[in-house]
Amino acid sequence: MTVEFKIANRSIHPEQLLSCLAGYQMLPNLVQAILVDDAIAQIVCTEDEKAAACQQFYTQNQLEEEAARQAWLNQYGMTPEQLEALATRELRIEKFKQETWGGKLESYFLQRKSSLDKVIYSLIRVKDPGIARELYFRISEGEQPLSELARDYSQGVEAQTDGLIGPVELSVPHPVLAQILASSQPGDLAPPTQVGEWVVLVRLERFMPAQLDDAMRSRLLHECFQTWLNEQLAQVDLHAIQHPPTVSVAP
Incomplete structure (x- = not known):
């Protein structure tokens, strides 16, 4: 049938x-x-871990009361065993990650x-190479601060922040800019450089090396x-x- x-x-x-x-x-x-459930099928949680994971799931989804849990089961067509598996799923995934790649x-x-190191840098971008050279010499000779010139001349959104960008990871800027910044010392002003349609002036303000802390480990x-x-x-x-x-x- x-x-x-x-x-x-x-x-x-x-x-x-x-x-x-x-x-x-x-x-x-x-x-x-x-695929994920198959991978975590052999991951073992202690009874205390299960209880804590379930309680957290119930609290987050307002399922502390038995009636609320039963309504949830009816709404999603689940069994109590499936609900427990769902409640502990993230924990088992995290344990799988740690067991597989932690070492x-x-x-x-x-x-x-x-690519994870962060930088704060100043940027001016224009389309006229002559203007870029003039601005470079003004900054280099100390005639005008880069922030003022960025506000007056830069043709990107950085003009609204006096040319200042960041902190951003080195994977974010254009590869040419990233290479310049990675090889610079704070305060270094790079000569005018062609980047796509723009001629840019870039100065590294601060370098912030990535750290393998808890947040980075999780990421x-x-x-x-x-x-x-x-x-x-x-x-x-x-x-x-x-x-x-x-x-x-x-x-």
Whole structure:
């Protein structure tokens, strides 16, 4: 007997469900969730960790009362076991991240550090090379401060902040600017440099080296996890999931 379920005036057969998910752009999210749940299936939490995670989830979602939890289960068609799995999911993901990449984090940080360092810098950008040279000499000779000239001449949004930008990570500015800033000392004013359609003057004001603190550890663990997840997703053929090969049965 073929089982179907009805939503509004539409009857949906089980074999149509994947097509529906794909049509509503929900299939990639389902596949991603399954990949993650498969990865964390063997992650063990203590009873105390489970209790704390569940309590936090209940508090965040106003589910402290049994009636509220039952209404939640009815609303989402979940079992109590599924609710507990959902409540502890983030904890198990964090434990998976730590177990998988925690021991490699220092070397990964060193690989990424050059783009994680932050800078504060001053910028003037114009389109006329002659004006750029004139401004460079005025600043170099101390005739006018860069902030004043940026306010009067710069053609970007930095004119509103007297040319000052940052703090930003070195991965944010244009690669040419980033290279100049990375090799400068605070106070160094680089000569006029062509960057795309602009001629720029840039001066490093402050260099702020990245630190492997708790916040950075959490960020880098998430980066590693997201890279892994993207690689897993890339190996999944969503079309094949929707259209599995038919198997013919000999009479």
